[in-house]
């Protein structure tokens with residue numbers, strides 16, 4: 001029987017996955033003259049965009065909802081889907097709802113996409129954030145504060161509104177609230193995966209990456225209450241951690257297939273950039289410095305945040321052990337270099353720790369998930385009947 005949390009997630013699913021971005025269009029209609037900024041995954045200080053009076057929205061590609069007709073001509077064939085579908089959205093006018101776009105140096109593909117957008121969308125403000133690469137350097141914090149200050153000036157110019165320190169602290173508090181709710185929801189899933197599914201967590205987190213925090217937080221609160229009150233018994237399933245989908249998101253059919261094949265997904269890295277802090281950011285003191293410190297010291301590990309201070313493979317093993325996972329499913333976007341290069345490290349660490357794992361590649365245009373479903377079912381059976 002459908003419960004309230006099913007209904008809440010399902011109510012928004014179609015609109016969230018629609019590449020015409022109806023939720024953003026509706027927000028702009030309700031706020032004449034207001035501006036929206038598309039933010040490419042993974043790490044962006046969305047609080048600065050919000051403090052400038054604009055709506056930051058996750059630029060998450062088009063999933064399997066858009067046929068690629070024009071974007072192929074702009075890129076080589078060996079490029080991940082999110083780059084192509086985001087370009088297709090741009091070339092078919094679907095990004096006109098945005099007044100600006102933000103990219104960061106997470107990989108060569110994202111770097112090049114910023115330039116392609118700037119060339120193909122005359123009049124669109126395209127900002128590129130140069131995140132610090134050496135997190136352990138004593139100069140990293142000051143460097144990042146300077147980069148965020150430059151970005152803040154760009155957002156002020158775009159919105160025509162000055163960002164005050166108080167305003168930025170309020171935006172940090174607003175996003176703290178959304179992230180905390182997502183964190184609690186994911187914590188509930190990790191402890192009692194029968195109460196809330198990975199797909200529901202993903203859709204609700206995506207709502208937080210689409211609506212302003214004032215709009216998403218009440219929905220998340222209701223969903224959390226509904227999930228906590230759900231009547232469900234634990235099933236005999238394999239407990240897994242999903243890793244590798246920190247940027248491009250797998251089709252929802254594939255997330256469902258994982259769960260239907262007999263997995264409890266205790267945690268994953270979907271929408272990592274929108275839920276990357278393990279704790280609230282300070283709402284006192286210099287807000288730009290708080291943002292910089294959070295990026296340098298408090299974000300979850302990922303393949304696009306380099307640093308010898310945070311060995312990613314060790315973190316994945318620790319996470320799997322802490323959650324008492326039976327296995328790890330490494331779910332990487334096809335042609336995602338950071339994820340695929342890291343797989344060698346993760347595989348070695350998982351094998352050394354004796355944690356079984358399954359490697360799967362996905363792309364957005366996957367319409368049929370029968371083949372991966374069979375692979376997952378075989379993997380699940382091998383664990384259940386080992």
Ligand code: SF4
Nearest residue numbers: 080107247248336337
């Ligand atoms: S999916 Fe991977 S390769 Fe593609 S833009 Fe994201 S991080 Fe870069």
